[in-house]
Amino acid sequence: MDRMWRFLVVLREDLEAARRRDPAARSLVEVALGYPGVHALWAYRVTHRMWREPGLRLAARLLSQATRAATGIEIHPGAQIGRRLFIDHGMGIVIGETAVVGDDVVLFHGATLGGRSMRRGKRHPTLGDNVVVGAGAKILGPVWIGDGAQIGANAVVVKDVPAHAVAVGVPAVIRTRSVASPAVDLVEDPAIYI
Template identity: 80%
Template sequence: MSAPLHFWATLREDLEAARHRDPAARTLLEVALGYPGVHAVWAYRLAHLMWHEPGLRLPARLVSQTARALTGVEIHPGARLGRRLFIDHGMGVVIGETAEVGDDVVLFHGSTLGGKSMRRGKRHPTLGDGVVVGAGAKVLGPVWIGDGAQIGANAVVIQDVPAGAIAVGVPAVVRRRAPETPFDVEVDDPAIYI
């Protein structure tokens, strides 16, 4: 697939991911026109392409800052975001320059993938595939959040979280689920720890 076609296919995937993950979404048109989290991801994808072209880093930052002003979501163009990222509600989400986000991740409003130091180099989190970060959660520093992990609302995560685990509290405490245990929304939904 050519680069322009791949770019448009990726934007379509983002749109469909939001429609699929948000039970309030009724149509793709509604999502395309009214979801600031989707708009922020789309602006990021453009800024990220620009970020890797010589001489376009300043324009890339200006695109990201314009998106921040319009959506309330700040994503550094140097971050690496996977496919089908869904930012629900969006307002207040921050994703730092060296953050890496896997595929099929959900970030709720007010969540931060931030740093703990002002040094150069890897200073932001890495999230595996299928991670859910609850509203207001802060994941700080170059920590690893494993595939399928869940970060509870308002948790402050400053250490690695294994795949499939749930992290809640300040500082976050990790609760491991047995791999064969099916997800139970009444027990495993991080929102119950608000």
């Protein structure tokens, strides 16, 4: 019973994170019924539990692919995702098998947390807490994105990004922002910090 209660708390946090971060969200009911990012995240939470059981891995992959077909968001069941992830719009998002996503992260549509090699082992990025990844951004390989970092729209990141920095361009160039910059919850355009 305690396990179920904790699971329901996490689902509620997912709803509240979307409502808090999206100014267009009017109610938790609207978010629960009409946000594909939330649907994909909830399906991921189920498939990730299945993935931890070797006999359920095929079923987990099949369910994750059905979710991808329904939402346009592909999250591998083996990825590790923290709490309160918000996927805005979501279409085209890819999160690879060895990706690690911290708490309170925002991913905009078209973002990819992908690999650069076909070898086994850690091949996808690790995102710290409070990271914002802009629309169309690609973070490739086993790179580290520090807490509070922002990745600009359409950036291609192939090197580590320090905490509280902004990465923009192709390939991404690291910019720093002042300590007095606004909180990540505001999700402002990273270009203003350059």
